[in-house]
Amino acid sequence: MDAFASILSAEMAKKKPTTKPAGATASEKSAPKDEATTTSKYLRRADIEKARQEQYRAEQARLEAERAERALKKRKAEEEAAAERERVLEKRQRLREEKQRAAQEAEAARRAQETAAASTPDDDAKDSLAPVEQMDEATAIQKLRDLHEPITLFGETHAQRLRRIHKLTHGGSSSPGTPRRTPSPPPLSGGELLVDPKNVTSDPAYVRRQLLGWFQLVISEWQIMLAGRDDELKESYQGKLATQAMTQAIENLQPLFRHLKKGDLDEEIFAKIAELVIEAQARRYVRANDVYLRLSIGNAAWPIGVTMVGIHERSAREKLHEKGKSAHIMSDEATRKYLQSIKRCLNFAQTRWPPEDPMQIMG
Structure with missing residues (x-):
């Protein structure tokens, strides 16, 4: 009986919780609970949702940064293309103006040559042109109307009008021995x-x-x-x-x-x-x-x-x-x-x- 009682006492002592001393702190009391919590295999739903939101915000920030970078590159490319088009248009305009200027200079030179050639007639032409030069403006206009010609051309002076009348009536000035050719009448306008x-x-x-x-x-x-x-x-x-x-x-x-x-x-x-x-x-x-x-x-x-x-x-x-x-x-x-x-x-x-x-x- 004594042996059985000792064994029973020993087993009961094992099952009985150990009492901590009265001076133990609150942190020491909660330590086993925190340790049990950290080693648990289950997670709270709030922690999972918080982690998912943080990951979503990080992903959106990354996408926004990439989008801003692409927009910046596109804007720079468009500005460069616009500047290039502007340079091409300016170059074309400059070439066009140069061509027009060259054509105008050539036309002015040609008109100057024609004026110089027309302003130096020979003696026979001067003699035949003398009656025409005495014609006043009203008579010259009536003469052109009789010839079914325009009474004036663009930028034409009275002297040029008289010279045109002479060419229409006498075939213009020609050198001796050269057959005279009737000039074609000027176009109407x-x-x-x-x-x-x-x-x-x-x-x-x-x-x-x-x-x-x-x-x-x-x-x-x-x-x-x-x-x-x-x-x-x-x-x-x-x-x-x-x-x-x-x-x-x-x-x-x-x-x-x-x-x-x-x-x-x-x-x-x-x-x-x-x-x-x-x-x-x-x-x-x-x-x-x-x-x-x-x-x-x-x-x-x-x-x-x-x-x-x-x-x-x-x-x-x-x-x-x-x-x-x-x-x-x-x-x-x-x-x-x-x-x-x-x-x-x-x-x-x-x-x-x-x-x-x-x-x-x-x-």
């Missing part, structure tokens, strides 16, 4: 280009000069319009097509210009072109287009739209094969080309000088 329908039959030579001047005016305005475009538009596909169309139209109009200068244009074509120009100058472009259709298609348009049976068909065939009338005026290749170029000039004139009546806009 301004209000002198307006064609009067009465002059088509009464004064066809003057109307031919008016037609030639009007087509040259349209071409010059066309060239100015295309030259004023941006370089980017000029180098585009549509810009190159527009330039090519203008160049082709100018080239195809040369036979018409030669016929107008020589005065050997077909009477029917001349009358229709004069009517077309009259309508275009009045900004009646729909009527001008109708005249162009009658001019280009001719009598070949007669069978279109009629019932091709019986007398209608026979009448159409008789119209087409009637002697003295062309069934198709565009059978000639050169004529076909300059008539198409006239249509292109008409289209440009509609955009350059738009009609007041919207119903006169061609489709």
Whole structure:
């Protein structure tokens, strides 16, 4: 019994907690608890959420820094590209101004040579020019009107006007033994280009000069319009097509210009072109287009739209094969080309000088 009691006492002593001395501090009491907490295998959800938020903020700060760096690089690249474009534009402008200056100097030199050559006529020319130099301004203007010439040119003085009258009436000064050639009259300008329908039959030579001047005016305005475009538009596909169309139209109009200068244009074509120009100058472009259709298609348009049976068909065939009338005026290749170029000039004139009546806009 004593042995059993001793063993039981020993076991109970093991199970009994050890008491700490009264002087122990609070930190020593809480030490085992903190140690147990740090060695625990479980984490609090608040700690996990806090760590995730800190990681998210760090990632956003890094992305913002990278974004700011890329924006800075892009802004620097755009500034450099803009500066480069500005330098290129300045260089092009400088080259253009140099070319214009060189052309103006060459033109001034040429005019100076012509003035010097014209201001030193020989003795025979001086004798023949003497009556003209005594002409006053009113007489000179009336003389030019009688010659169907412009009364004054741009920047022309009275002495130059008298010299022009002398050249028109005497063929200019020439050296002995040199055959005199009648100079071509100067082109018309301004209000002198307006064609009067009465002059088509009464004064066809003057109307031919008016037609030639009007087509040259349209071409010059066309060239100015295309030259004023941006370089980017000029180098585009549509810009190159527009330039090519203008160049082709100018080239195809040369036979018409030669016929107008020589005065050997077909009477029917001349009358229709004069009517077309009259309508275009009045900004009646729909009527001008109708005249162009009658001019280009001719009598070949007669069978279109009629019932091709019986007398209608026979009448159409008789119209087409009637002697003295062309069934198709565009059978000639050169004529076909300059008539198409006239249509292109008409289209440009509609955009350059738009009609007041919207119903006169061609489709």
